[in-house]
Amino acid sequence: MLKPRWSDLDAYNHVNNVTWLEYLQEARVDMLFVHAPTRGAEGLASGVLVVRAEIDYRRTMHFRQEPYPIEMWVSKIGGASFTISYEIADDDADGTRRVYGQASTVLAPVDPVSGRPRRLNAIERAVLSRFVD
């Protein structure tokens, strides 16, 4: 759920395509920093690099009062990276689903001191697996 800011609009009066990536980041931070149990998985909050991002834009988003719902799930857990997938969509009152876009980001944990990539540990894998679909 992310409420657009007026400042997210560009000169075309749309939520700018760049800002979409910010929305995904906010949703992910919320999941990794707040809702993921922190015991043993603090590293997911303190040191994760984005190594790949892809977004398919389907409809333009506008400034509005209702937050845009963002669904998010872990779609892949590798040895030293994991993938989060996202869908931004409204469920209209009549049951139709209005998809604004889909996206995914590949994330790699890094050692917070050296900045070097590292493998996911067992606790992190367990935490992430709870977010698989």
Add this chain to the structure above:
Amino acid sequence: MLKPRWSDLDAYNHVNNVTWLEYLQEARVDMLFVHAPTRGAEGLASGVLVVRAEIDYRRTMHFRQEPYPIEMWVSKIGGASFTISYEIADDDADGTRRVYGQASTVLAPVDPVSGRPRRLNAIERAVLSRFVD
């Protein structure tokens, strides 16, 4: 060529992953709004939607005085869309190339009044083909 701003940094002291997409946008705007001959191709400046973006992040970018060089070329011209590819990289004095990342964005021209997708016209295709590497 894009000079980082201090405000591009996030709490990790890196150019934030979201801002990379802003860098691509600025490079593209420069090409489509300024350097593309405008005669007959004004539509590329006034009405183009991003329909897909993908970025591979290789190295972190930092705040520095020298602009980051961004190479950019048209990698595909379709009937109603075209793709711009990007590489952000330094060429070091000793001849090694330091790649920060690669990206591409699929862009679709739209009618500026209706906002509806439309086909590329002949002049636009000619203009774009000059940027095919």
Add this chain to the structure above:
Amino acid sequence: MLKPRWSDLDAYNHVNNVTWLEYLQEARVDMLFVHAPTRGAEGLASGVLVVRAEIDYRRTMHFRQEPYPIEMWVSKIGGASFTISYEIADDDADGTRRVYGQASTVLAPVDPVSGRPRRLNAIERAVLSRFVD
């Protein structure tokens, strides 16, 4: 009420001083675009320029889940401009008030077509006077 985004943080891990002005803008947009009765006062939403801003920063704001409360009132109504004042503050459970900062912005209505300054009309003055504290 404004929920900070992780992307509002700067390299010092604070909500950046620039972003404060964005928070004021969002609060103001909310008042002028949404909560002000629109009948006859649409001009306050569609064409208002900021002509002066001042902010006193008292405490740093951080990334947190609870939105920061922003109080806002019309502190002056002139012939061709009006002033909105703001206070960002928490009321702690023990009754103490924790003030993050105070600010004001002078706003001038402009003709949306010509962009020229114009006088406030009677309806706009009536709408604004309801926000005088």
Add this chain to the structure above:
Amino acid sequence: MLKPRWSDLDAYNHVNNVTWLEYLQEARVDMLFVHAPTRGAEGLASGVLVVRAEIDYRRTMHFRQEPYPIEMWVSKIGGASFTISYEIADDDADGTRRVYGQASTVLAPVDPVSGRPRRLNAIERAVLSRFVD
């Protein structure tokens, strides 16, 4: 000198009023981090809080290729704070000066570890005094 980005534009197609404060920040960072002699004055780069900002907006700024010139000088040196003043203006070919706005920011050095305000030391005062106009 600050080159506008297309992303600095808001839905009115102006450089947004919030972004002006970002321009001042970039100009200041350039002075304090880069051009100020660092010997003994490193604290001006690593730990300075903005305690007050004020901006007078005179003309709207737009997206353009030429950077906007920003003049900047130290207008006050206090015991535990200093003030930087700014003017954003073009000097037109015919000699007329086109002022976009004026601003000032009061800055306070803080201890980088404790975050507490501290007094300016003698070297910092000497460095700042060279920027007094």
